[in-house]
Amino acid sequence: MPLHAPAILVLEDGRTFTGEAYGAPGETFGEAVFNTGMSGYQETLTDPSYHRQVVVMTAPHIGNTGVNDEDTESSRIWVAGYVVRDPARRPSNWRSRRSLDDELRDQGVVGISGIDTRALTRHLRERGAMRVGISSVETDPAALLARVRASTEMSGSELATEVSTKEAYVVAAQGEKKLTVAALDLGIKTMTPYRMAERGIEVHVLPAGSTLADVLAVQPDGLFYSNGPGDPAATTQQIEVLQGALAQDLPYFGICFGNQLFGRALGFGTYKLKYGHRGINQPVMDRTTGKVEVTAHNHGFAVDAPLTGETTTPYGVASVSHVCLNDDVVEGLELRDEAGALKSFSVQYHPEAAAGPHDAAYLFDRFVQLMESRPGSTTGSEA
Template sequence: MNPPALRSPAILVLEDGRAFRGDSYGAEGETFGEAVFSTGMTGYQETLTDPSYHRQVVVMTAPHVGNTGMNDEDPESSRIWVSGYVVRDPARIPSSWRSRRSLDDALREQGVVGISGVDTRALTRHLRERGAMRVGISTTETDPRALLDRVLASSEMAGTELSSEVSTTEAYVVPAVGDKRFTVAALDLGIKANTPRMLAERGVETHVLPATATLDDVLAVSPDGLFFSNGPGDPAATTAQVELLQGALAAGIPYFGICFGNQLFGRALGFGTYKLTYGHRGINQPVMDRTTGKVEVTAHNHGFAVDAPLDGATRTRFGEATVSHVCLNDDVVEGLELRDADGELRAFSVQYHPEAAAGPHDAAYLFDRFCDLMGGGR
């Protein structure tokens, strides 16, 4: 493990002109993305390797980051996906028996530009009031006005399709642990490694398919159920996966979606989606499961949401759709259910992350609910 590197000056400029100065952290250079903040006190390795953060610059609200280094067991994908990283007080030397490299070294090795020594409390309050926005971080530019020009010329998240950039290019299979009970076709829109792992623990063999998969590709694995994963980008910019899902619903295949999979489920049912002002990110968001009345502490990472009526059922060509989960902070739709004319559950989704890596395990029951759906529907 390398000793702490000498840090050069760095600047961060938001698209509204607010600027922060600090020290370089990770790779030298310049990067752009959407500035968002994450409220998790732990799990930075899982956050960094979550494909849902593609093209986003993540601001950590926890003041101390990097204390446990980086290991080889906890990544949620094969690489770091964030466009940039903002921390207040980085650990000088990591301390964990599982650590294989420092966070600083990992960021540098993968070319991720970051900034440290920033007043992340002030930055978070700014984003909390003004909303997520484009941002630039540079260790090569000293003039904030010049960097602002490049920030304003960078791409926005709204209207951008990104799942094809993070998805697997080849299908692969995650076998069931123990006796196989079900076969699931999982569309990789930015899937996290813990999702097929949790399915495997329940006897599910998961066929992970590229984002470009067709309904014929799904049917070819003779699935007992269809799963859509989390992922980055604007759901309104995605059409092929919505058409695939509509075909699967028409064919009567049980469905479970999380995060991006919830947004696409909403669009498949005829609802719209919209961009949240600052989104939900972190591992401490309260959500009510309206089907049971229980409140869960949940892990979130989303900047878009489904526009569906909170009360009453909406008739669709596939059945009646209702909002099953709601965020207790702001009443954002956090889950949908689809039932047939007899009231039987056909498909469901949640906006948050029941695989929760890192995060609480309150919502792990949803994988059991999916198994119950597949068992009862076949």
């Protein structure tokens, strides 16, 4: 295929953009979403939470730092397609090993460049995230539109098992081992267990389909649920496992998809956001401290829980601990006992901050404190 072959992008409502092929030639379909990050495109591309999504970058110039071998958040690129306005002609960074264009092409990721990403983003903000197709082999927008409308929708899709590890593995604690955590991989990013390991936690990363018996077999001091793709309403097994762990008072920490599943385990509903939160600049208030954090997000669904007051559940008293200051979306939940002691918690954003600000790194310390305060904690043991 010649360099800069023509390509088209067609949204399910018929809006069409023309540009040039970027990455691999061919055709792809997914849910069109936009990311507002000015940096961190390599972490975005390799985040499993973007499985089946076509990511539109709002920053106009992408690819200038190339691709390195240190910043990937999983073993591959997960986005279904990639949309940029102005791709870098050549990378310039001391860690760069290859260009982004070459990496996309080598991994078979179909993209498009040279389109008005600002107009596309404004359209998605007004109309909402929707299905989309990109093609450098189809010249007829009507024909591509028909295939877009026949493609799978994100609502109702259970995707965590498609991105999860197939075999359990262990991330060793750095320095002295203090605690053991069972981490359910629903689309976990590499940096997440690393953040726990640097705090003396031995992390047993388990497949998404693991049972409560599998979790308890590692004798954990706490349970962690990762980020991940898909509709939380389409998930049942992981919720049942979590409810079983909560019934045994096993401390729990969940992020992103893990926050949504925590909400459902506590009896709350979830719903699809109009266009979601995706970027590294979302302001969130931690109501437990009154502090505002600038946080990294990637989610299209949210928990439907009351922003004020407390809700009695079979596992304790639940409340909203964090809220987005842009739109009042629930950004965190807490579960406490009748005496007010913290039992479990979750946040909707990414405290490992790969890429993004480090304002929320304290949440891993909060998890450590929670596990250490639990009666019978194995803190300091090698068991």
